[in-house]
Amino acid sequence: MKSAVTIxxxxxxxxxxxxxxxxxxxxxxxxxxxxxxxxxxFAPGPEAVDAEELKTRLDDAxxxxxxxxxxxxxxIHKLNLTDPHTSIRExxxxxxxxxxxxxxxxxxxxxIGSMQGRSGSEIDKPTAIGFLGSALIDLAEHADQYDVPLIxxxxxxxxxxxxxxxxxxAALIESRGIQNVRILADLFHMQxxxxxxxxxxxxxxxxxxxxxxxxxxxxxxxCGHLDxxxxxxxxxxxxxxxxxxxxxxxxPDSDAAAKQTINAFRQLKS
Ligand code: LER
Ligand code: MN
Numbered sequence: 001m002k003s004a005v006t007i008x009x010x011x012x013x014x015x016x017x018x019x020x021x022x023x024x025x026x027x028x029x030x031x032x033x034x035x036x037x038x039x040x041x042f043a044p045g046p047e048a049v050d051a052e053e054l055k056t057r058l059d060d061a062x063x064x065x066x067x068x069x070x071x072x073x074x075x076i077h078k079l080n081l082t083d084p085h086t087s088i089r090e091x092x093x094x095x096x097x098x099x100x101x102x103x104x105x106x107x108x109x110x111x112i113g114s115m116q117g118r119s120g121s122e123i124d125k126p127t128a129i130g131f132l133g134s135a136l137i138d139l140a141e142h143a144d145q146y147d148v149p150l151i152x153x154x155x156x157x158x159x160x161x162x163x164x165x166x167x168x169x170a171a172l173i174e175s176r177g178i179q180n181v182r183i184l185a186d187l188f189h190m191q192x193x194x195x196x197x198x199x200x201x202x203x204x205x206x207x208x209x210x211x212x213x214x215x216x217x218x219x220x221x222x223c224g225h226l227d228x229x230x231x232x233x234x235x236x237x238x239x240x241x242x243x244x245x246x247x248x249x250x251x252p253d254s255d256a257a258a259k260q261t262i263n264a265f266r267q268l269k270s
Pocket of ligand 2: 153186
């Protein structure tokens with residue numbers, strides 16, 4: 001398993017669960033100093049960051065790009081994949097395609113979290129799930145040209161009603177035979193929704209392609225009441241070899257949160 005730490009450049013997401021903020025070069029340098037393997041980037045859009053310059057900075061620091069978030073499409077532009085209006089759904093897919101085109105050449109998959117949307121008065125749940133399934137098929141095909149998967153993230157009930165557990169996500173993928181989509185196990189969402197985190201990980205098995213490594217209260221690992229040992233044992237058992245990426249609040253501050261995370265990662269990994 002490999003370590004990663006999140007960096008947000010999205011002003012509209014201020015207060016959200018990202019360890020580093022605003023300063024991309026400085027955050028990469030901090031991640032290197034602390035010994036992370038990679039960073040995960042949450043950017044306003046593909047044009048916000050020069051991909052060549054990012055690649056040079058990451059190469060110089062010996063870091064990889066673990067993944068890119070697409071949530072800015074929702075937070076800034078109010079786009080999502082299950083909006084009742086076709087034009088909004090199409091623009092949501094365009095935005096995600098651009099993020100795939102940004103991260104793909106750097107070997108980083110795009111994450112679909114808040115861009116999945118939710119059902120509502122104008123769209124019932126089966127219709128929304130149908131839109132989501134079709135979008136995942138299209139976007140995962142687009143990602144395939146870069147040899148990266150598309151990462152789909154079940155979210156807790158306060159953020160979506162489409163897939164709230166790893167099992168819901170796996171069922172969506174399996175029921176439609178969706179290729180090249182892997183599931184994101186975000187431990188914060190899981191501790192709200194799953195009956196047993198370790199059992200959920202064992203059941204999802206190979207579907208899991210990314211992990212958001214965070215404690216019960218969205219503070220860094222070790223600063224809440226989540227029992228990490230069974231979670232790590234389950235990840236070992238399924239032979240998970242992807243990233244444990246700190247999508248956590250910068251608590252008490254960014255550097256302390258990053259240090260806490262890398263120490264917890266090192267202690268729990270073996
Ligand atoms: C994104 O990774 C996430 O976990 C969501 O809670 C953001 O809305
Ligand atoms: Mn997450």
